[in-house]
Amino acid sequence: MAYYRYKGRTRAGKAKRGKINADSSREAITMLKQDGITVFDINELNTVLYQDIHFGKAIKNRDFVIFLRQFATLIDAGITLVEATSILEDQTSNKQLKQALAKIQDYLEEGMALSEALTQFPKLFPELLVSMIHAGEVSGSLDDILDNMASYYEKQYQLKQKIITALTYPIVVGFISIFITIFLLAFIVPIFTDMFLSFGGDIPLYTALVIRISEVVQAFWWVILLIGLLLVAVYKYLQQKPTLAYTFDVAKLRIPVFGGFIQKSLLARMTQTLSSLLNSSVPILQAVEITERVISNRVMKKVLKESHSALEQGESLAGPMQTHWVFPKLVTQMIAVGERTGSLDAMLKKVADFYEQELDEASDKLKSLIEPVMIVFLATIVGAIVMAIVIPMFSIFDSI
Structure with a gap:
């Protein structure tokens, strides 16, 4: 509410x-x-x-897919929209979805179209789904549309999980490295520092440097934490500036190793979304416009906007894509062929399948590449601090 x-x-x-x-x-x-x-x-x-406060997503992807599958089955069985909505309301355990379905049932009984009723709950039902359902209402294939959308959101969820799986390992290891480094500098190094000073003698330059860093961490740990939080806040603020946000998105695609992975995931999502819309008889101008809003990367959004303008002027969808580095030749050639042969949705589906396979392989390669690199990175940091402690101990043993 x-x-x-x-x-x-x-x-x-x-x-x-x-x-x-x-x-x-x-x-x-x-x-x-x-x-x-x-x-x-x-x-x-x-x-x-x-605003109502909700922790986490209003509807989990699994619940959302099940809801669409059940809705499609009920409609295919000849059950009316009002009855189907009532049945789903009784079956669902999600509080937000249950409340929404109760209201949607009322709207349907008043004569409102299902797509229009769903627009009353934009936080629960994405614009893409609403557009597809509207197309299904016009074409009389609502059950097929709902089933196709369930498959679409299933694939989108799997795509998201691949990205999360690939990027989680380096992020977790990075945080562990920072935690271990701070722990060693704040608690372990000071213990040995007191021991070195009690024995006297000269402390190697490298060890003295590590000790100095340790003193800074102990005295100003809160400043380091504050700087970290400030950097996150500044990044979030700069993301709201269109020009800088566009620059950040370009940088993400240019990052060695990770950039290619992100690019493939964006291409898979774009082609999959556009293919689903066109396959459901959504007009191409509207399909491109919806896809533009679904894609989060501003670089790709800009090219899709240019493609939309090109279509309005009677030109090719692939035209603006062919001159931009974010779209490989495979994608632009397949789109161009699809436009010439009148099978654009099928060609886009083939491209989506190709990049989903590419993403699977890239995810496996990324994990196999990152794992040893991160292990060496963590070992180097810990080893550097340990060496700073070990080196002066040899001098102490010699003096004893």
């Missing part, structure tokens, strides 16, 4: 404004109408104070 600020007029003609809590703007207007208030203007309050 959300809060809405409204302006209206009572039956007595008196101006009225205030706030109301409802599941959608449509429901808020209905509630106010029942109270004798004619609404002139209504807007959702998006500030933190007026």
